[in-house]
Amino acid sequence: MRGIVRVFGLPVLLVLAWWAYSAVADNFYVPDPLRVAQAFADTWFGQRLLDDALPSVGRLAAGYVVATVIGVGLGVPIGLSTRLRATAEPVLEFFRAIPPPVLVPLIMLLVGIDDTMKVLVIVSGCVWPILLNTVEGVRALDEVLADTCRMYGISRWHLILRGASPQIMAGLRQSLSVGIILMVISEMFASSSGLGFTIVLFQRGFQIAEMWSGILLLGLLGFALSTAFRWLERRILFWHWSNRA
Amino acid sequence: MSRTISGAAYGAAGLAALLAVLEAVPRLGLVDARFLPPASEILAELGGLLATPELWIALAETLRGWALGLGVAFVAAVAVGVVIDLIPGLRAASNSTIEFLRPIPSVALIPLATLLFGASLGSTLLLVVYAAFWQVLIQVLYGVADVDTVARDTARSYGLGRWSVIRHLVWPTALPYIMTGLRLAAAVAFILAITAELVIGSPGLGLEIQTAQSGGAVPTVYALVVLTGLIGIAVNAGVRMLERRVLAWHPSVRGATR
Amino acid sequence: MLEITGLKKEYGGREAVRDLTFSLDRGELVCVVGPSGCGKTTLLRCVAGLLPATAGTVSVAGERVSGPPPNMAVVFQEYGRSLFPWLTVRENVELPLKERRIARIFRERLVFDSLAAVGLGDVPGAYPWQLSGGMQQRVAIARAIAYEPQVLLMDEPFAAVDAQTRAELEDLILALWQRLGTTTLFVTHDIDEAVYLGQRVVVLSSSPTVVLEDLKIDLPAERDQLTTRALPRFADLRGHVYAQIQRAKGAR
Numbered sequence: 001m002r003g004i005v006r007v008f009g010l011p012v013l014l015v016l017a018w019w020a021y022s023a024v025a026d027n028f029y030v031p032d033p034l035r036v037a038q039a040f041a042d043t044w045f046g047q048r049l050l051d052d053a054l055p056s057v058g059r060l061a062a063g064y065v066v067a068t069v070i071g072v073g074l075g076v077p078i079g080l081s082t083r084l085r086a087t088a089e090p091v092l093e094f095f096r097a098i099p100p101p102v103l104v105p106l107i108m109l110l111v112g113i114d115d116t117m118k119v120l121v122i123v124s125g126c127v128w129p130i131l132l133n134t135v136e137g138v139r140a141l142d143e144v145l146a147d148t149c150r151m152y153g154i155s156r157w158h159l160i161l162r163g164a165s166p167q168i169m170a171g172l173r174q175s176l177s178v179g180i181i182l183m184v185i186s187e188m189f190a191s192s193s194g195l196g197f198t199i200v201l202f203q204r205g206f207q208i209a210e211m212w213s214g215i216l217l218l219g220l221l222g223f224a225l226s227t228a229f230r231w232l233e234r235r236i237l238f239w240h241w242s243n244r245a
Numbered sequence: 246m247s248r249t250i251s252g253a254a255y256g257a258a259g260l261a262a263l264l265a266v267l268e269a270v271p272r273l274g275l276v277d278a279r280f281l282p283p284a285s286e287i288l289a290e291l292g293g294l295l296a297t298p299e300l301w302i303a304l305a306e307t308l309r310g311w312a313l314g315l316g317v318a319f320v321a322a323v324a325v326g327v328v329i330d331l332i333p334g335l336r337a338a339s340n341s342t343i344e345f346l347r348p349i350p351s352v353a354l355i356p357l358a359t360l361l362f363g364a365s366l367g368s369t370l371l372l373v374v375y376a377a378f379w380q381v382l383i384q385v386l387y388g389v390a391d392v393d394t395v396a397r398d399t400a401r402s403y404g405l406g407r408w409s410v411i412r413h414l415v416w417p418t419a420l421p422y423i424m425t426g427l428r429l430a431a432a433v434a435f436i437l438a439i440t441a442e443l444v445i446g447s448p449g450l451g452l453e454i455q456t457a458q459s460g461g462a463v464p465t466v467y468a469l470v471v472l473t474g475l476i477g478i479a480v481n482a483g484v485r486m487l488e489r490r491v492l493a494w495h496p497s498v499r500g501a502t503r
Numbered sequence: 504m505l506e507i508t509g510l511k512k513e514y515g516g517r518e519a520v521r522d523l524t525f526s527l528d529r530g531e532l533v534c535v536v537g538p539s540g541c542g543k544t545t546l547l548r549c550v551a552g553l554l555p556a557t558a559g560t561v562s563v564a565g566e567r568v569s570g571p572p573p574n575m576a577v578v579f580q581e582y583g584r585s586l587f588p589w590l591t592v593r594e595n596v597e598l599p600l601k602e603r604r605i606a607r608i609f610r611e612r613l614v615f616d617s618l619a620a621v622g623l624g625d626v627p628g629a630y631p632w633q634l635s636g637g638m639q640q641r642v643a644i645a646r647a648i649a650y651e652p653q654v655l656l657m658d659e660p661f662a663a664v665d666a667q668t669r670a671e672l673e674d675l676i677l678a679l680w681q682r683l684g685t686t687t688l689f690v691t692h693d694i695d696e697a698v699y700l701g702q703r704v705v706v707l708s709s710s711p712t713v714v715l716e717d718l719k720i721d722l723p724a725e726r727d728q729l730t731t732r733a734l735p736r737f738a739d740l741r742g743h744v745y746a747q748i749q750r751a752k753g754a755r
Contacts, residue, residue: 007341014342029360086255091263097477099436101443102451102470105458109280109466144584147553151577152599152650162589180350188355188444203356211356218353226348239589239630
């Protein structure tokens, strides 16, 4: 009982406050929660989920996977070689410092405005955190473990991929939030479908409750992905956290 | 010493190689030069832009949105963090709400910002504040949780008031964490400031990129993108310097080194 | 079995190890002892093939060492860092055998026997970080003996455990060595430990390192923490080695 109050107490209070505000203030931009809930059900439980939400998530997944493959694939050799690392580091730091959304117009220039563009935008933003963290993780591999592998004829890959996994996962976590941002922005820019496009469409049509329902959906998506990620992280890195404690 | 020098030489070689590739690819016709101008042209364009007052005004707009938003988010997050720490039970009660609100992508608020503020500084601030706030708050909460309970009890038993405890115990302990939060928030705030300008059209570098792109001024787009990268590097370096300076006296730089 | 001839190692022109020559016969347990910073670890890494020597040779069973030889195992000092934290105790011991493509039935037998031999038969499913330091080092020892090496190298394996655990582990090493007869090179900075364990003790000078003395330990083969250490001969040998090392430090 106390646990339930602790988890749901504050959220319920906040929704009630929202309700009270929308009832008293009669603000056009702030519809009451029931209205938004209704709009949420009407808007997203149906064809829209298939036409807009799923393709968005699909592009996000595709871009994320490609970025992971490139980031880890390049990060391992760069991390292993001191010279390669010294050579690549300033270039990588520069690319990481570019705010990913400005790549949207560039990639539109280079490949047009189809699905490839949106996936490429996600790749171009997600790859740097993964790459740099992989480099760092591989660089910081434990020397004693490396000696152990050489001594006992254990393949280096076992050590590299497992040993660098805490940093690789940290990079993947950063990339996940970058990926969601880019998924939304690439669709706001030039698109005829997708979550970002639909939400902007509602906003332009002054369908305020629907717009809020879209924001809510994006919030739920962000929450669900980060929860799923944490679950995965705990399963993969169980040894890492316990090791530190 | 010689290591760092040779490291810098390798780094310079890396940058030179990048420039050479970017120069060669369009010149050899591998990519249409209309879509990817040679590096020399991009840099020349950047040089030209830096001589125009418009660019500096746009840059000032961007940095103003960034700094204001970061400042508001920082103060609000520290205040909320302290309140959560002060009121017993609030930490546990607010956990679910924070864990739900934090991963909401701030770009989801773009339509709302557009409606409320239009293409103005207000839109930039809404996005920047929302994104930066959580970065700082989470670190503040980590920081205050790190205060040793024995030290806290000791302070209480010696009759230190609440504010004294915060001033002399909680704040110094949490400071390295707070600086980490500030560093993360500064980077995120810069990204969101540019994003708001780019997508909503608030004045600043993002808007310049958007204008150049729709006007077909391809070298300008590239030059501005390079500029945002350079500013991004400067922002990171600046905050790191601040962090080192603020924490120079600090006995424990444990939280700061991460 | 293990021959070290004229071994020399320089780091960037600075001489760390000047000239080391000694050898181990089949089945011998030899301790190497020297003042701290005398290049014991450098010596061990060269012998293990982890570090190329500047000059001189190391050979195992007549074969010259140029990289980690397949018939050699090492127990490192840093037990916490030499075990894979993402693998269980069993998997840690098994991994080298898997990489050698030893058939599963034999593998399981080896893992089971070696864990039992170090007194860890009951925790194969635990992760290393769930165990105490002494137990982690037992896992590393089990991994080494399961590998069935011809030569076993130990690099100050007990430097980081408490005194009681240390005594237990020393006796474990003696018992295993008497049972398996593996040629063992045991590097330590602890004079007592060297005299207690070794059939011979090689005393090193401070860096740049040379062999000061190759001392035969004429104590009874059956050793025991209480009685052996109480023998007058033990005290003599210990005092002798101590004096040598003090002289080595003074000469610096």
